[in-house]
Amino acid sequence: MKKFIFILCTIALVACKEEPKNYATLSGTITNAHDNKTVRIFKDSYEKIITMNDDGSFSDTLNIEEGDYRFKHGDEYGTIYLKNNNVSSFTTDYEDFDSALIFEGDGSDINNLSIKSYLLGDDYFTMDLFYDLDNNALEKAIADYKSGFENLKVQYKNVDSLHLASADKRMNSQIESVENYFNYKIGLKEAFPQGMPSPSFENYENHKGGTTSLSDLKGKYVYIDVWATWCGPCKREIPSLKKVEEDYKDKNIAFVSISVDAPKRHSGSADKAHEAWKKMVAEKELGGVQLIADKDYDSDFMKAYQVNSIPRFLLIDPEGNIVSGDAPRPSSDRLIELFDSLNI
Missing domain, CATH: 2.60.40.1120 (Carboxypeptidase-like, regulatory domain)
Structure with missing residues (x-):
């Protein structure tokens, strides 16, 4: 029974x-x-x-x-x-x-390791590292990054060998990218020494109507933000940029934002790229002088300044000469230190 x-x-x-x-x-x-x-x-x-x-x-x-x-x-x-x-x-x-x-849920360790390892570099490869351009600091940052990556692998244990190998490959690729970017920044510093006449832009569409050229702003310092609506790091700088603009609204400086929104980022449509720029400027109530480049990254101004990644910030003096072809971001205290050194 x-x-x-x-x-x-x-x-x-x-x-x-x-x-x-x-x-x-x-x-x-x-x-x-x-x-x-x-x-x-x-x-x-x-x-x-x-x-x-x-x-x-x-x-x-x-x-x-x-x-x-x-x-x-x-x-x-x-x-x-x-x-x-x-x-x-x-x-x-x-x-x-x-x-x-x-x-x-299922596969969460695989997925979290992927995104966390992707973001990990931000903890070690800071803007100060690429501003100071100190080789010893770079070597230490790389060593600390590798250690942080190993800690992530301990935290997310349920990851198969194939995804672990992919994560290792991405880590080494990111280190190579950082080293290349470091050398690129050194090249920018050498290519755009302070006092060199700045490249110029002509008749860029102004969000408020009409067009604006760099020559229209002569007599003022000009801080330029090169950005795009699809650029996450660019958008994260917006609150800081708004604060700096407010703090210096009565000073002899113009704040110019130039969008490089391109058709390829908007379903291949130039109209959609243009509309995305118009819409974000309005919705985010962006201040300063809001312009859009005539040919995005292929604009003569972008090529002249060797802009191949964004955000990128430039500072030009009242005579139209370069102060910095790779200026600090609005979120960096170094920007205010630079403004103070110029008595802006």
């Missing part, structure tokens, strides 16, 4: 055992969401568009092959490991997309 009951219980357990699902479940919430209210999941020929709720939340199922997928919301991108039968989620803030990104 007992044996018969045992068999019945075993049959019941097997019958109730849930079969593996042939889909992955993905959910999450994005605060301050983009107007398009969608999350696009894609890889190779696969694509799934998930429609978000009004509160920024979303949930859907995806029939997929196991692997690393890209996701896009607005102008921001991320990477997530997905597998059928997994239940995964993430939360973030569109206005601080990468830094606020947190994964939960």
Whole structure:
């Protein structure tokens, strides 16, 4: 009798055992969401568009092959490991997309290691490092970065060997990029010595109407912010730039922001790029002189200043000569130190 009951219980357990699902479940919430209210999941020929709720939340199922997928919301991108039968989620803030990104559920250690290791460099490769250009400081920053990366691997233990190898590869690639950027900054300092006549721009469209040339601002110091609507680090400088503009509104200095929004960042449409610039300037109530470059990165002014990454800041004196071809960011105390040294 007992044996018969045992068999019945075993049959019941097997019958109730849930079969593996042939889909992955993905959910999450994005605060301050983009107007398009969608999350696009894609890889190779696969694509799934998930429609978000009004509160920024979303949930859907995806029939997929196991692997690393890209996701896009607005102008921001991320990477997530997905597998059928997994239940995964993430939360973030569109206005601080990468830094606020947190994964939960299945595969979360893989995904969190990926984003945290990507962001880790910001803790060690600071703007001061690229302003001082001290080789000893660079070597120490690289050593500390490697140590921090090893600590991340201890924190996120449930990561397979393939993803660990990929993370190691990305770490070494980032170190190489930092070294190249360090040398690039040295080259900028040598290429644009203080007192050299500044390259000029002519008739850039002004958000308030008409056009503006650099020569229109002669007689004032000119602090230029080269940015774009899709650039996260650029947008993070906006609050600091607004404060500096307010603090120096009665001083002999003009604050100029030049957008290099390009069609390739806006579905290949020059009109969409232009509209994105117009819209953000209005919505964020950006101050100063708001301009858009005539040919984005291919503009003569950008080429002359060797602008190949943004944000980039320039300072020009009242006579039209270069003070700094690679000036400190608004968020850096070094900018105010520079202004003070010039008695602005």
